[in-house]
Amino acid sequence: MTRVGRVSALYRYPVKSMAGERFEAAEVTSTGVLGDRAYALIDEETGRVVSGKRPLWWARVMDCRATFTDPPHDEGPTPPVSVVMPDGSVHDSSKPGDVDRAATTLFGRDVRLESAVPEGASFQYQWPDMEGLVYEGRTFRDELTEHEMPPGTFFDSSTLLVLTTASMRRMGELAPGSDFDVRRFRPNIVIESDDEGFVEEDWLGGVLQIGDAVRLAITRPCLRCVMVTLAQADLPRDPGVLRAAFDHNDGNLGVKAAVLRPGPVRAGDAVEFLRRPARE
Numbered sequence: 001m002t003r004v005g006r007v008s009a010l011y012r013y014p015v016k017s018m019a020g021e022r023f024e025a026a027e028v029t030s031t032g033v034l035g036d037r038a039y040a041l042i043d044e045e046t047g048r049v050v051s052g053k054r055p056l057w058w059a060r061v062m063d064c065r066a067t068f069t070d071p072p073h074d075e076g077p078t079p080p081v082s083v084v085m086p087d088g089s090v091h092d093s094s095k096p097g098d099v100d101r102a103a104t105t106l107f108g109r110d111v112r113l114e115s116a117v118p119e120g121a122s123f124q125y126q127w128p129d130m131e132g133l134v135y136e137g138r139t140f141r142d143e144l145t146e147h148e149m150p151p152g153t154f155f156d157s158s159t160l161l162v163l164t165t166a167s168m169r170r171m172g173e174l175a176p177g178s179d180f181d182v183r184r185f186r187p188n189i190v191i192e193s194d195d196e197g198f199v200e201e202d203w204l205g206g207v208l209q210i211g212d213a214v215r216l217a218i219t220r221p222c223l224r225c226v227m228v229t230l231a232q233a234d235l236p237r238d239p240g241v242l243r244a245a246f247d248h249n250d251g252n253l254g255v256k257a258a259v260l261r262p263g264p265v266r267a268g269d270a271v272e273f274l275r276r277p278a279r280e
Contacts, residue, residue, distance in 0.1 A: 001272040004199070007210060007265060008165060008192035009182070014081045015066035015113070016040035016154045017052040019183070019232065025266045026188075027074070028214050030259050032159035033188045035072035039081055039093070040154040041103055042118065044110035049154060051123040052227045054144070060086060060106055062232040069094065078115045122148045123156070128226050128239065132246055135223065158256035161222055162208070163187035166199045167253055175244035181235055184228045187254060191271050200255040207274040213263025215274075221252035228253075 012033045013020030017040075027034040041050035041061070052062045063086040070079040080094035085106060091098045099113045125147055127133055127140040134140075149155060163185055171180045182190060189210070193199055203218040210216065224245045231237040245251050 001209065001274055003270060004195070004203075004208075004273045005164065005191040005193040005271045007189060007267050007269045007271060009187075009190040010265060010267060011186070011188055011190075012036040013066070013186060014038050014068055015064070015083065017050060017058065017061045017227075018083070019062065019065040020186075021067050025264065027262075028160075028210075028259055028265055029074065029262050031153070032155075032259065034074065035068060035078075036159070036188065037154040038072065038078050039066070039113055039115050040117075040121075041111045042114050044112060047118065049121050049123045049149065050107075050111060051125070051156075052230060053123060053125040053156075053225055055226060055230055056126060057109065058107065059230050062227070062230055064103075064106075081113075083113075117149070117152050117154060120148065121154070122146055126226060128229065128242065130239065130243060130246075133242075133251065158219060158258065160189070160216065160257040160259060161185075161187045161254055162189045162191065162200060162216070162218070162257050163254035164191045164193040164195075164200050166193040166195050166197060170197050171244055171248070171253065174248045175240060178238050178240040178244060179235065180241065183232065183235065184241060185224075185254060186227070189265070198249055198252070201252070203255065203273055207260065208257070209272045209274065210265050211263070211269035213261060214259070214265050215261040216257040217260050218255050218257050220256050221250075222254040222256050223251050224253050 010026045012035050016037050050058050065084045066081045068079050083091045083099050091102045093099050103111045125145050127143045129142040168180050208216045228241045229239045245253050
């Protein structure tokens, strides 16, 4: 094993595309951080999942913040969430229709909050009007594409996202006119690293051990999308963030991971790299 850093921050996002929770300790399960993307808003007209990746309709979802009213557990029902709307009003999913009505007013479209994933759940992605954005070998510009989610989840693809402070520093050096605030990139685990450059990509195909228990297989780079450019909280809209990722790192920032060994993780835990995937 090689020591590569320590855990500096942990995040989960109880409602898809909304701002989430930062905390000091988390339980990593076989499907990611416990409680992550447990809920999503569903568009009543189309049946699609509401995602900030279609900003023409849903950009303001990122100005909403969701937190659990009680800690989630491995067993038993998903606890309710409290949702703070951009106007500061607070709504509780344990009150029937409370979040639905507030979100419908916000978006001007009928939506409902769900924890049960609809069969064939999908979302739409609006590609920015920007040259050189490539997905699965094709170049897209100002197009709308449809994406199906992994069955039974509200995730776009992988269930865990890892990001290092080294990558954030490097992007800040390459594009000093943009603000590479970690909130734009919605990681689950942020690793403080003293190395230079996009160090996560050196881990592809290997395994990270975090603390005494958790092991993650690092599967692929995270291709960034229009969401990183959107305004949220005190962060302004900034298309330069995405442009810089494509200009300097093929559009990638951070890596996706699969859980090999679940367990608890805490801020400050040591992170070590195994050069070969381990049999679990």
